[in-house]
Amino acid sequence: MKETKLWINGQWQDTTKVYDLTSPYSGGVIAKVAKGSVQDVERAIRGAHEAFQLFKKTTAYERAEILYRVVDILRGRKGELAEILALEAGKPLSAGLTEIDRTIATYQFAAESAKQAMGETVPMDAAPGAGDRIGWTKREPLGVISAITPFNFPFNLVAHKLGPAFAVGNTVVLKPATQTPLSSIVMAEIFKEAGLPDGALQIVTGSGSELSDTLVTHPLVKKVTFTGSGKVGLGIKEKVGLRKVTLELGSNAAVIVEPSTPIDKVISRCVSGAFNFAGQVCISLQRIYVHSSIVDEFTKAFVAETEKLVVGDPLDKNTDISAMINPGEVARIREWIDEAKNQGAVVATGGSFTERTLTPTVMTNVTADMKVICQETFAPIVSIVSYETLDDAIRLVNESELGLNAGIYTNILPDALHAADELQAGAVIINDIPTFRVDNMPYGGIKMSGYGREGIKWAIEEMTDVKFITMKKSF
Incomplete structure (x- = not known):
């Protein structure tokens, strides 16, 4: 059985406490994981701060080359890494391989962006009395970044924090999700092999509730980047003070299906968006608003396609959907479904x-106040709702305190543009599901879905400070 350690200052460190890591699918113990303490986190932060003093002086070329080597190593280990996802996250192999491909792309985008973090000139002579001056800006790394990551994309969402941070010369203390530490631990080995200086990446595994306060409030931490629940995100926002912060929180993503939509061409895509990785995706398709003229046809086709999905062992290549992350989450969503059924x-x-599992579930006759609609289910469940006019559908989508991604299917351009203007979301996806994301697009929510943006270019902006410099041409 694998026994893990902490990764501090380029060395594996033992801990006095460990915890059992169990398989989401079988329930069996798959590893003994080091349980870090507050003192371990403090040591990691101090080490990252010391490493930053040298790492910030490396050239953009040197940092890009490290990230390119990470890309090469990942390409050679794709199958092994997908198996780690199957074991610790219950992610089917096909979905795991897709995540690894996206992770590779994310680090590649980061490597390319390392050479593109540019400032700009400022026309000082545009102001009266400043014609004898020149001015320009430059971006400078912040220092130590605390990164707290979730279980659902433990390679790629970590990459969205490490990649841009290292691209511009920051150092990182990473606290991976309790359920998915193995993916982060293997990345320590990969970054070491790629030539990342010791101390630039620190990994402390253990309890978020015990360690997060130190990760958020330590005076040497200059930015916190967190992906997870809204409740925890709000707590971080209250504690972070004047430090920079990025919060990627939850959603109840919706798509509108207009009557001009060719149903047969979108059903498979909608089913995939609703049920991939058992719906445990921040932008999983949770609400489908279908025009009343096609709702019966759409629902029939959607149900038929859903019933083709195979629920099983994530290591079986035929499996489409596997276990939810733990039995507690299964019990929670069971209560939500029973509550909705009791309400009609x-x-x-x-x-x-x-x-440990829930078969892919489609619900109808739901109302806006049911938890399966108004809260984030984070489970393999989707609701289909009929509407009469496009403005009705837009109103229904917007009647939520969440707003990460939203989508619309339509062949009528003015309607698409109207929806793009009126839908309240961080991104509007036209003629595709709201689950769509590529790793060089800006990604983040409004309302209670988050604060700030990820996507390499936008993350770099939030992981750097802008310094303005001006010089008088003559005395």
Whole structure:
């Protein structure tokens, strides 16, 4: 059985406490994981601060080359890394390989961006009395960044924090999700092999509730970047003070299906968006608003496609959907479904439970106040709702305190542009599901879905300070 350690100052460090890491699918113990303490976090932060004093002086070329070597190493280990995802996250192999491909792309974008972090000239002579001056800006790294990451994309969401941070010369203390530490631990080995200086990456595994205060409030931490629940994100926002912060929080992503939509061409895509990785995706398709003239046809086709999905072992290549992350999450969503049914909702298909799985579930006759609609389900469940006019659908989508991604299917350009203007979301996806994301686009929510943006270019802006410099041409 694998036994892990902390990665501090380029060395593996033992801890006095460990915890059992169990498989989401089988429940069996797959590793003994080091449980870091507050003192370990403090040591990691101090080490990252010391490493920053040298790392910030490296050239953009040197930092890009490190990231390019990471890309090469990842390409050679794709199968192994996908198996790690299957074991610790319950992610089917096909989905795991897709995540590794995206992770490779993310680090590649970061490597390319390392050479593109530019400032600009400022026309000083545009101001009266300043014609004998020149001015320019430059971007400078912040220092130590605390990165707190979730279980659902433990390679790629870590890459969205490490990649841009290292591209511009920051150092990082990483606290991965309790359920998915193995993916981060292997990245320590990969970055070491790629030539990242010791101390630039520190990894402390353990309890978020015990370690997060130090990660957020330590005076040497200059930025916190967090992906996770809204409740935890709000707590971080209250504690972070004047430090920079990026919060990627939850959503109940919706798509509008207009009557001009060719249903047969979008059903498979919508089913995929709703149920990939058991719906445990921040932009998983949770609400589908379908025009009343096509809702029966759409629902019938959607249910039929859903019933083709195979629930099983994530290591089986035929598996489409596997376990939810833990039995507690299964119990929670079971309560939500039962509550909705008691309020009049109908389960069109699915709704069958084991201790660790939920079959892909489609619900109809739902109302806006049901938890399965107004809160983030983070489970393999989707609701189909009928509407009469496009403005009705837009209103229904916007009647939420969440707003990460939203989508619309339509062949009528003015309607697409109207929806793009009126939908309240960080991104509007036209003629695709809101689950769409590529790793060089800006990504982040409004309302209670987050604060700030990821995507390499935008993350770099939030991981640097702008310094203005001016010089008088003559005395």
